[in-house]
Amino acid sequence: AQKVTQAQTEISVVEKEDVTLDCVYETRDTTYYLFWYKQPPSGELVFLIRRNSFDEQNEISGRYSWNFQKSTSSFNFTITASQVVDSAVYFCALPMNYGGSQGNLIFGKGTKLSVKP
Amino acid sequence: EAQVTQNPRYLITVTGKKLTVTCSQNMNHEYMSWYRQDPGLGLRQIYYSMNVEVTDKGDVPEGYKVSRKEKRNFPLILESPSPNQTSLYFCASSPRQGVGYGYTFGSGTRLTVV
Numbered sequence: 343a344q345k346v347t348q349a350q351t352e353i354s355v356v357e358k359e360d361v362t363l364d365c366v367y368e369t370r371d372t373t374y375y376l377f378w379y380k381q382p383p384s385g386e387l388v389f390l391i392r393r394n395s396f397d398e399q400n401e402i403s404g405r406y407s408w409n410f411q412k413s414t415s416s417f418n419f420t421i422t423a424s425q426v427v428d429s430a431v432y433f434c435a436l437p438m439n440y441g442g443s444q445g446n447l448i449f450g451k452g453t454k455l456s457v458k459p
Numbered sequence: 460e461a462q463v464t465q466n467p468r469y470l471i472t473v474t475g476k477k478l479t480v481t482c483s484q485n486m487n488h489e490y491m492s493w494y495r496q497d498p499g500l501g502l503r504q505i506y507y508s509m510n511v512e513v514t515d516k517g518d519v520p521e522g523y524k525v526s527r528k529e530k531r532n533f534p535l536i537l538e539s540p541s542p543n544q545t546s547l548y549f550c551a552s553s554p555r556q557g558v559g560y561g562y563t564f565g566s567g568t569r570l571t572v573v
Contacts, residue, residue: 375559387549387564394559433502437558445490445556446517449502 344369346436348450355424356458363419363453365434371395376417377435377447378408387433393417424457431455461486465550465565472540472572480535480568482550490553491533492517492562493525495546502549508533509556540572 345368355361378390393410401408405422421428431454435447463484472478492507504517508527522544524536547569551562
């Protein structure tokens with residue numbers, strides 16, 4: 343079965359600290375994709391990144407970076423020099439890869455990040 | 460602007476009064492889906508549609524109906540809402556069914572059933 347675990351329910355940091363959000367996934371597939379979404383206090387879900395399992399290079403986008411490690415089935419998300427605007431719930435997601443439900447996203451429970459000034 | 464539009468954003472209703480939450484996308488996406496989000500339970504899929512007139516149940520379909528008569532629209536129908544359907548609902552779309560596309564989400568509908 344496919345599963346996504348975000349063990350950190352809530353994290354609180356002070357502005358300018360670096361913070362890493364953990365994501366551990368389970369899948370039997372050799373080829374798969376992983377996603378991160380952000381849900382700010384306003385409630386919408388915002389796409390952050392998509393990663394193919396073939397590509398294990400770390401991804402960097404401004405203050406955001408993602409570390410993908412197939413050996414540990416992890417796809418962790420780091421925010422460098424956090425800002426108050428980063429306060430949100432962050433979700434890691436894995437698409438189902440079989441049958442009629444192929445493509446349906448399985449979400450982790452999310453990590454609520456609070457960045458205090 | 461490419462987007463998924465849900466209406467209404469907020470809705471308070473009474474038990475048993477039928478309601479419809481509309482969802483429309485302007486990206487010509489084949490695949491659409493409804494999720495509900497609840498504290499402690501995360502995001503759970505209600506129904507999805509692979510294309511016009513093709514729908515299937517997700518993980519929590521009880522108490523909901525959907526239809527896909529046109530490619531752009533995917534309304535969520537609660538025939539007889541109950542308080543346990545109080546939740547935050549999201550509509551999402553994707554170019555087609557498949558593992559690599561991800562979703563574009565609507566802004567959400569916060570439903571309260573009293």
